[in-house]
Amino acid sequence: MLESLQHLFAGFGVATTTVNLTYCLIGAIVGTLVGVLPGLGPIAGIALLIPATFGLSPTTALIMLAGIYYGAMYGGSTTSILLNVPGETASVITCIDGYRMAQKGRAGAALAICAIGSFIAGTLAIFGMVFLAPPLAEAALAFGPAEYFSLMVCGFVVLSNVTGGSIVKSLMMAVVGLIIGTVGLDPVTGDARFTFGTTYLLGGIEFVAVAIGLFGIGEILSNVGKPQAALDQSVTVPRLKELYPSLQDLKQSIGAILRGAGIGFGVGLVPGPAPVIATYASYMVEKKTSRHPETFGHGAVEGVAGPEAANNAACQSAFIPLFVLGIPFAPPTAILLGALLIHGVVPGPMMISEHPEVFWGVIASMYIGNFILLLLNLPFVPLFANILRIPKRVLLPLVMVFCITGMYTVNNSIPDIWVMLLFGVIGYTMRIGGFEGAPLLLALVLGPKLEVAFRQALMISHGDFGVFLSRPISAFFLAATFLFLCVPLVRAAARRWQARANPA
Amino acid sequence: MSKKIVLSLVILTLLVIPAAAPAAFPEKEVQIIVPYAAGGATDLIFRALAESTSRYLGKAVVIVNRPGGGGTVGFTEGAQAKPDGYTLTAVITPVTILPHQVKTAFTYKSFAPIINVVDDPSMFLVKADSPWKTTKEFVDYARKNPGMITVGNSGAGGGVHLVALAFEKAVGARFNHIPFAGGGPSVTALMGGHINAVSVSPPEGIAQVKAGKLRIIALFADERFELFPNVPTVKEQGIPFSMGMWRGLAAPKGTPADVVKTLHDAFRKGMEDPAFKKNAHDMSVKLFYLGPQAFEKRMAEDDQYFAKLVAEMRK
């Protein structure tokens, strides 16, 4: 451990050179911009800037690109809170309570809590990385197809009803999400499913289109029909003293932030869309541990602080498998891997010994980067909050323009925009009927992976279903799911039995 | 009111004029469709090439990822793009294989080849502590226990999957093929011990072999891999099998010949750029230039080879 600290100090030496600091700042700014704009995500941001790094040293290049990645996470919550448009796939959950807070004039508080929470979580996660990286990475390897399947079933069941309300309605939405996820090419056999002969659908339905459509466009549409008087108003006019969080807010949030950081750090180690799952999990945990769960969905600050912290922590811990094993677990880290390779640094077991200055330099710059982002984001909070002063008549078209532009930048595809608009209308009709979008999105993310893992596991075991129970990690998650489903039923039955035994 | 209309019209006309003036190719940026996920083998090499070629072409060269179906999605889009030289496609060996496996909207003939960039060997990797020490041991075990050895690949119908299928046919064995969503997950599964072996093409898995965690158990190439000179090819060991993966660039069929020539010359210079060569070396990728005619010939040969191979495998 002492040796790690020594290396870390050396890393700080590397990270604080003028060149590296400058590029860290550039990365952070670009990342925030990229995160704020809906649709444009870290993948596009990093990929676009790789060519710009070719003349730089590997350490500097990686510092800048990594800055874009976690910078995007800071920025992604901004549009979620202000406009109910998820700036990032992982910011969907933030929309739920964040937007409500904004509507109550507390946008500034929400934005600031996001920045603070992300900073604390990011810093904690980096500590975790430094001291726990190698053993954790090895642990992540123990997850094979059977374990993934069970983990995802557990996550699916537990998190489907994250927003509360009727379980049946949430499950129905989740199944719809699963069905949408099957469109495209069957990952195992390569045959086309539900593509109706079009080439566009071969690639499946783009998650970002559904997310922005359901949440962002849906919100725009539900405001568009309002009478002129309503359109003259703005979403809200923030009051000066509400621009920053109160002491009460901070006290309430600190628990959420710490828990979120822990959850995010752990979940980030698992391959796949970890940040998204981490935010759902954190929201669920906060709701269950809160002393006043009925505030969730109406502007509970913990519902914003926890998920954002989890989001950021998951991003940081996603670097662990990349650096230690040399294997990227999610698209953004895959691109970072590519960038490293292009610069001649091969991440993996050899990286720490062959290129210590890259590894420790980048880690040290992550501390600095998180700090820079906090400094960048906090002063901008009033500026962003004041966007809400713009009368709806002007704001709504602006938001629509940005959603469309942002959507296009994901895949350079105009059909994606149509899908987004379609889901906007669907989201609007869902609201009329009282159906939630969050379970659908979670299912869309988890569904394809769930199916693949299931089939892979069975292929490896030659059709033996027992594999899910004979492997310890897999059995653990299935047992947890079973308990989760049974405990409420058992309790309800016990209560009824008691009531019958002592009629009052 | 009418003043505003006139003003708007004037502005619009001014905007349109630059487009009306004729200019030499390329007037704007060139896009390369990469039919595989960002960060994958194909994606990386073409990103590096795009960067170095931009300088020689005079305009930016941009990468657009269109993953899916072992390449089907990207190849389809590339084949149907406008043949004006602004939308190119990164074509790799599967473009000659896919049309024989499934009904596709393209064949290699839908493309006008420009240049071949890479020719990489394919290989099987196993964990360092795996019981099989040589190719022979591995193959013998596979023959005696059909369907027992699990071999991962980066996607059903993808290049390395086919290599695995062709290999098992060549040695008379049967593996249990497990598809994954890309090279990364398949190598991860091997590292975790969830599968016995994995079929890959560089740079997938190279880092782990260098670090000693994985071993090359079978090398499918005509020559030894310069990075690991101690590993014999399967040909050297008596199995007449070799199947590499080439990666090159093509434009849609019907692109004017002079446009193809301009692109070819620029990319050739990009390939010879010392910075690009260094990138390729660092990624353990073997550069192999082929001009349009030679590339087309190679594609035709492979197309015939795979037509036969797929038909045989179907029996």
Place this chain on the structure above:
Amino acid sequence: MNPQGREAIGGIILFLFGGATLALSLGMPIGNFRAAGTGLFPMILGILLMTLSGLFLAGLVAAKRKSPSAPPAVPAEPPFGRQWAMFMGATVLAVALFGTLGFPLTVFLLMALLLRSLGMRKWGGVALLSLATALSAYVLFVKILKIPLPAGLPGL
């Protein structure tokens, strides 16, 4: 239409959707669990959705019989109407023209049409805001971030 009515319609739509999924998936190879076919998973999902929506609708009917005037669990009906249609129509038009017009012009057109559909009266204000939006979007996305966006006919 009252909230329960809307929920019921939602349930019916979902039931039909599940049925359609099931029907379509039966046209694909199902296989068995050892070697799952393409259609296996969607088939299971279709059946699942039909079951859930069936239960849901049954639950609604049962609730109605118990307490016919139960408080609505769904939000009040959001607005609809001519303004909404104009807004959507303008958006659809702009997206359809996106490829031909190119990015900056589409932004201009879209902003202008949307502002008008929401009732902004003054042409000058509309033109100014649309121009400002188009220009800043152009500078931000095309010039600073260098994102590939359609240039359209004008070639911007």
